Amino acid sequence: MTTLPSREAVRAAGAALSAEATRFSGYGWMRGTSGNLSVVVDRDPLVLAVTASGLDKSLLTDADVVLIDAAGHAIDPDDPRPPSAESGLHAHIAARTGANAVFHVHAFDAVVAGHRWPGGVEIRDMEMLKGIGHLADDETVTIPVIRNHQDMTVEAGWFDEVYRPATADVPEVPALIVANHGMYAWGNDVAAARRHLEITEWLLRFAVATR
Template sequence: MKLPLAARVQEAGAALAAEASRFSGYGWMRGTSGNLSIVLDRDPLVLAVTASGLDKSELTDRDVVLIDADGEALDSDDPRPPSAEAGLHAHIAARTGAGAVFHVHAFDAVVAGHRWPGGVEIRDMEMLKGIGHRANDETVTIPVIANDQDMRVEAARFDEVYVAATAEVPEVPALIVANHGMYAWGADVAAARRHLEITEWLLRFAVATR
């Protein structure tokens, strides 16, 4: 039986606070930067997103806001604005079927996007298995899109580089936004975290060795 919405929001808030604390410890969510989300409902799409303007190392289970498929706030009684990037979270969740979408400002992801604006090619790395690819004989490209303050523009750019999963070419569950940060997503919180951490490691390796 599905929990009442209020209980699911609190549960999502606790999960996102724990993830934000983890990523802040890595230096990926310094100060108020970055945002994380969990899908609460699919039809219509509803996400819980970390509230804007808060130190991500100090979030509690109450520090989330609800958004719709357009990234707009759903609770008129909640004065806190959703993150400026909420619309892209909603678009990625709708487009990929993800249950969680994480956005952080990992330094090496920003460097990689600056160095390789056409996408970051990675090949013959064991860690590729963690994002659904072979460790050998396959070139995987982490997509890069230009930064824009309009999430409708960013959503269109995401659609241009996103490759839907097929038997031959599984999607890459991560994206770099140039001069900004990176997104990763997955079926649930654990998958999104795994994809984020593995992709960041691969990008860090690329930056350090090329």
């Protein structure tokens, strides 16, 4: 049986995620109850706090998170609330990439970009690429796209097909588009995940507007 993290740790995670949800709702990326955010609160075994399902993301509090395991299943027997339907992919991304924060939003231009370029969105020679760890010149960066599916184990498999871990020469691309759905971005902490999400969305918005 998984040992639950402390109440203080869960509330701290909830406070961080509610602040980010308010920010992204203000951008129009988490309209109504759409989107979900998570942070890792333990690694051994993997436990994440993820925003609870069915709530207006502009109105979350520090109590509005559900604890999940590596399979995306709720683990607190005293909490009847369901986690987000996408929780399994959050957990998979955290485990696969080593990220400690995973953010999923329904940014409109990301959906348009995934529809327009289902094989991936190529971006190069943009100063903003530095913000996701890549070169501003002479490097083509591809934001991968996978199809949408209601089964997160299927999406996890598709994620593994397109994800390229960092090497000594090439950093990872810390973002993913799910076609006809939205986008994910992740990072070592909340600030990094936010930065990767905001910068990738800006790059996608530029691509949609100029091609």
